[in-house]
Amino acid sequence: MSRAPDSLSEPASNAGEYSVSEISGALKRTVEDAFGHVRVRGEISGYRGPHSSGHAYFALKDERARLEAVIWRTSFSKLAFKPEEGLEVVATGKLTTYPGSSKYQIVIEDLKPAGTGALMALLNERRLKLEAEGLFDPARKRRLPYLPRVVGVVTSPTGAVIRDIRHRIADRFPVHVIVWPVRVQGETSGAEVAAAIEGFNAIEPGGPIPRPDVLIVARGGGSLEDLWGFNDEAVVRAAAGSAIPLVSAVGHETDWTLIDHAADLRAPTPTGAAEMVVPVRADLLAALSAVHARHGGAMSRGIHHARRAADGLARALPSPDTLLALPRRRLDEATSALDRNLRAIQGERAARLDRAGSGLQxxxxxxxxxDRRARLERGALKAGHALGAMVARRRSAFLRASAALQPQGLAGRSREARRHLAYLEARLILAAERAATARRERLVAAWRMAESLDPERVLERGYAIVRDEAGAPVTRAEGFLPGALYEIEFAGRERRAATAVLDGSRPAPPPAQPTRPRRARVATPASQTDLFGDSS
Structure with missing residues (x-):
């Protein structure tokens, strides 16, 4: 069975063919031409902040539909109101398509809240959050300094606010005013105000720039959107954390912002803030003059009362002569008695001295x-008799003990006593041998020490002893006299006579002197009993 050609099986069509890009481009032009600029109301969804490129991507939705939205970086930086998740807004921009995903979206050029109700709801939510953290606690608020030297102002440098503050401070009490210029409206106003408060607090005391004693954050009146920068969370936290007392003067008396709750004091107007931070100089001078006058009057009245009291006391007191009469009489009587007593004491001491002198003959x-010598001799005699008697008693006791130790005395003792006696005898012999060995070693050491100290050993090492005619050793060169006769002793007890020579002259040799006999060397005793406790 043969197959029919493909051309015969497909129906003929006059529709033209389009590429995907052509269809996407045509749709893009159609949407952009039909919806040039539109205003769309909806709730922000999926907002996570600006992308790293600076663009912001999110969606606008209501209860039935969703519209993708984008804010390019150039438009995002110009927005007075930043998008927030869940906030209902009115977006102004152009509709377009995104061919890469076949989606349509709105390119937002301006963004505003969808009415005061939404802003108030956001403001109330932020207020409750910060209040829960304790930033609005009245216990944290401090009193302003009574007379500040430096006032710091955070406001716009070109508006009427700073002029009103400066003029009012100059009129009331001129002090040093430092202005930190900031934008008070727009997207960067909140960040600049927070940075200004923190900058004032970062100034070190005593530095080139004086540190303010009080701060004023001021701005003129405006709508809720105009004052929105002072509701920024960073501004509220900076105001609450300020170490310098802070006065909030944002808007008119009926305007309220979150910084008013965090500030130490709220002023109804910027001019009112200037009046709060400094007193009136004229009033201070008047009060000071009044206090000075009252102080002078009080001093005068006090001196007058003290003078009157002193006069009254003076009239009640007796005269100085009356007061001193009795002490003067007592002094005279004491002087007379002292003279008599001194004479009596002197006589008594002289008599005692005479008696003591008569006894000193x-x-x-x-x-x-x-008498004392006789008493000493009697005591010595008694001591000798007592010592002899004691020696006799000890000798008799020793003899009795020796007799008891004889074999016949031990015959009746038991075998156990004999063994004990033999044990004691062995220990006694061993102790005697040890004592003898120790004493022998001490004797040898003492003898070596004596030999090392023997002058003869020093002479054997090449030294000599020089003596003068009197036999005294000469130890200094100054002891040599010219022409004097000296004796030199060498090792082996050999002596030679010599005469001192001066200036190289050699005198005639002296007549032969008989040599002195050699000194007999003291023989060492065979038994050194002085080194032992007793002779053995």
Missing amino acids: LSRLDALVA
């Missing part, structure tokens, strides 16, 4: 010495 002293 040489004969009485000799008699006293003789």
